[in-house]
Amino acid sequence: MSDIRVLVVEDEPLLAEAHKAYTERVPGFVVVGVAHTARDAMAALRQRGGTDVDLVLLDFRLPDLHGLDVCRALRAAGSSVDVLAVTSARDLAVVRTAVSLGVTHYLLKPFTFAAFRDKLERYAEYRRQALADGEVAAQHEVDRMFATLRGATRHTLPKGLDEHTLHTVLAALGDGGLSATEVGQRTGISRVTARRYLEYLVSVDRAVRAPRYGTPGRPEMEYRPT
Amino acid sequence: MSDIRVLVVEDEPLLAEAHKAYTERVPGFVVVGVAHTARDAMAALRQRGGTDVDLVLLDFRLPDLHGLDVCRALRAAGSSVDVLAVTSARDLAVVRTAVSLGVTHYLLKPFTFAAFRDKLERYAEYRRQALADGEVAAQHEVDRMFATLRGATRHTLPKGLDEHTLHTVLAALGDGGLSATEVGQRTGISRVTARRYLEYLVSVDRAVRAPRYGTPGRPEMEYRPT
DNA sequence: ACGCTTGCGTTCATTCTGTTCACCCCTGCG
DNA sequence: CGCAGGGGTGAACAGAATGAACGCAAGCGT
Structure with a gap:
């Protein structure tokens, strides 16, 4: 299984570096680009033909366009690249819209590495199940894919703690x-x-x-x- | 809390009726329209201004367009209406694309009423959490919303329980x-x-x-x- | 400096949890 | 009628999480 190729979109240069570093600390993921504006992001995705990027780490607060508009443009252009929203926007309306546009997850800034890794690992697991070119035989297989992607967060506490x-x-x-x-x-x-x-x-x-x-x-x- | 308004899209008249009947058997849901083609569906959604329909029960195999294209058109037009895919398409590629377009669930035909109700009830619960105009305070609240929508299903009593x-x-x-x-x-x-x-x-x-x-x-x- | 005061940090007994596994009952079958 | 199989139950056990007790650490006052 080849690595999952990630495009980091984040306007703040320091944060962009941080997200990149975080991503590369998770086994199985590789950063193939960093964009600082919506325009750059879409150009990068267009240039790569939509097949060289598997996952976009998308900040919603960008200087030129809102991340939601980037999503909409991607979908309108027929791209089905996956998107992980990384944002400090806490409006439920934004979350709702993001869900309807198919973001795989919605990560609130600031976040810990553990939370970040959890989202990436879930995505990797979902991808393992979904990437095959085969067919699904039964409802429960589809259900499992959805649950893998979106199921409850698992958190491992040290022993002796409840x-x-x-x-x-x-x-x-x-x-x-x-x-x-x-x-x-x-x-x-x-x-x-x-x-x-x-x-x-x-x-x-x-x-x-x-x-x-x-x-x-x-x-x-x-x-x-x- | 008012009822969730559903648009049924299904080309086969008998099945359309069945879906409508199923939907109305679930408390809290009301069918506000039935469309038999992609064109009709999009017309109905446009006419209603995108605010009178909360959920679309979308068959993917339509006479004029594929359901995925309907989704894409909706997203491109800025609609964030929620979509429940109801289809016999078992291609993983279709599932993947559907996920990326933000379908809330993917229900394989033929399905039992129990499976159908499970999807609708999950959606209703998600909606209850997401509909408020407030803000989310913490990551785990967003996680819970995603999990509600997509978590593992359990309709029957597990083994070993009476x-x-x-x-x-x-x-x-x-x-x-x-x-x-x-x-x-x-x-x-x-x-x-x-x-x-x-x-x-x-x-x-x-x-x-x-x-x-x-x-x-x-x-x-x-x-x-x- | 040196004691005084206060709470920190640790150890350890205590109590209940969570799991395993053998048993029992029921059902179906030869 | 005896036997095999599986689902449901509870006795026993390993250990998980808590709080009482205690010695010592860390500022303050004279």
Whole structure:
């Protein structure tokens, strides 16, 4: 199976580099181009005849056109290249339209590498199933393809940590500025456990810690989500 | 929440009637039109201004144009109406293209009413989440929308589960707040079996689980029906 | 400096989870 | 009527997640 060829479309040069680096950290993917505007992106896709790019990492906020318009133009031109929306647009109307235009996934900026990799790996798996030139025999095969692409996110937590507790802690943390003890009080969880989860969040860059000075005694650690 | 308005596109008159009847058997859906050709379908959609139809049940094998071309024309015209592909085309290439054009689902003919209803109900649930004019706060909310639309299907009880036991467990659960052990005690079923059924209920969103904190030792899981 | 104060970070007992596997019951078949 | 097979159940077990206890770390005050 040859690599999946990706075109990165992102106007901010630093982010474009970051997305490129992220993509190439995922086995099976290779970046074949970077575009900074909608015009460049469409030119790159046209030039390549629509067969040399498998997946477009498309920022929706571009200087010249909106990403949704790029999608529409692609579809109108008969291209069936796959699109992964990478954007900070949180409007449900935009999500709806993106879905109707067939984006494979919709990744909110800023994102962690884990979230990014999850989307790419799902796409790779979908592609493995869909790329064959054969035919599907039964409904459940089609269902499985759709589910592979869009099914619930799998997230692997370290041992000793529980997913539900993690959500509870995250919710209690709110906008941050809380110590482990305070999070514990808010959730009914013990300080020890609250700390366990807060430290996990720090370890995966979903929170930061800072000491609280000014009072006697050892300073308290204050956690804040990122 | 008003009904979801459906346009049925199917050239075979008998099948068109059948699809219409099926659709109206699903609560929350209403058929607002039937078209027998691609031309008719596009005319109907244009006439209605693109805002009076929420979902198109689209046969791909039409006398004048292929369903895929209808999709492409819709997208090119800026319509973001949702499309449920209903077709006997089993080519993976067709499925791939359909996905890239944003079809919500792909239903192989011939199909059972159960399979059909599953697709419509998933779409309704997706719509409920996506229709608000608000904004999404986090990645997992978008993920849930995609998963609702495309997640794995489960219409029958998995092996190893018995319907009668399921009802017993559901009845014992009452308003919730019970652990697997407690449900077991109330029903005379073992904890293991009670848990088996409770977890099934969670997996199909008919119950939620939350840990009970405060005491030493691994927390108990508390189940609550939704 | 040096103690004082306060909470951090860790260890470990505790309790319940999740899984495995043997058993039992039912059904179909020779 | 005996036997094989499969689906559903529960006893036993390995280990997962929590919180109490405790020693030590880290600022503050004199």
